[in-house]
Amino acid sequence: MFWSAELPANPLWTADGLSIQIILGNALASPFTTWDLPGAAPISQNSYGLAHDVTNAAFSYASRRQIWVDLRSNGANAVGTAITNQTAYTISNVAPGTAGFLSGVHPDAASPPNNSGRVDDISFCVFPDNLAVGSLVFKLGAFAFQNPMLPLSAFLPGSTGMLCVPPTAANLGFQVEAGVRLDYTITIPALVRPTLAGAQFVFGAIALNPATLTLTGLPCVRQAF
Secondary structure, rough: OOOEEEEEEOOOOOOOOOOOEEEEEEOOOOOOHHHHHHHHOOOHHHOOOEEEEEOOOOEEEEEOOOOOOOOOOEEEEEEEEEEEOOOHHHHHHHOOEOOOOOOOOOOOOOOOOOOOOOOOOEEEEOOOOOOOOOOEEEEEEEEOOOEEEEEEEEOOOEEEEEEEEOOOOEEEEEEEEOOOOOEEEOOOOOOOOOEOOEEEEEEEEEEEEOOOOEEEEEEEEEEEE
């Protein structure tokens, strides 16, 4: 899924016109004081901001950045996050951390870190909208996506969603849905960090409604180190 916005041309360019808020992925000079520095995992085209110059029919990736957009959904959802110790992005310093496309999916958790002093941990957050209260939400972990994904209705009739991690995925435990966000954080041991460079981890979740004995598949997220 991709999201785009069309902004009116600014006749006073290079003065600022109407724009969309962003978070930078590089440490730039003043007046910028906030940025989110990702780990070493490659970022396609080095940015999550693609600009389309309609006048000149040209596309270009801006400097490393992510647009700040909040898309609302009325269904159960989930997102992977990184909890970092970077002083230029303090919102990520406490759980559940940042879910951005910078550190959120490219945690700086390997040793040696991509950015000096970083020791990120990872987390998975489930937003239980439309899940029945009392559902058992199982957190799953794997090192790759299930391909192709498997419909959960093949396991229990009446279920919805897909199994996006392999059936052999590790069960990281379960929580009981009580109408609040459910978080699962993995604190990475120091001895493990040197083995993470180039690796990836996939979080997933499945909710079991004990009243109807049906499953609901939640989104998976892959984090690359």
